[in-house]
Amino acid sequence: MLERYRRKAERGWEEMETVRKNIDSGKRPRKKYRNSNCFADTKLSYMFLLDCFTKEQAVSRAVGRMIAGREGLFVLLTNRPLTV
Numbered sequence: 001m002l003e004r005y006r007r008k009a010e011r012g013w014e015e016m017e018t019v020r021k022n023i024d025s026g027k028r029p030r031k032k033y034r035n036s037n038c039f040a041d042t043k044l045s046y047m048f049l050l051d052c053f054t055k056e057q058a059v060s061r062a063v064g065r066m067i068a069g070r071e072g073l074f075v076l077l078t079n080r081p082l083t084v
């Protein structure tokens with residue numbers, strides 16, 4: 001279960017690096033990160049708060065924030081048959 005959170009955090013880190021690289025090179029963010037049409041214009045700003053961490057530290061910190069405390073094994077015990 002924790003491995004799933006770790007993979008998700010690593011994908012998020014890689015996505016953040018891609019966005020940062022694109023912004024630094026002067027490219028506009030992908031449409032996934034902006035929504036503009038003739039009625040609305042979206043202005044985005046990015047804050048990369050993880051400059052003081054290594055990738056491993058940042059991933060561990062993200063995994064810790066993803067865990068809600070509800071993860072675990074669910075066991076249902078009954079003395080009645082559950083099939084018809």
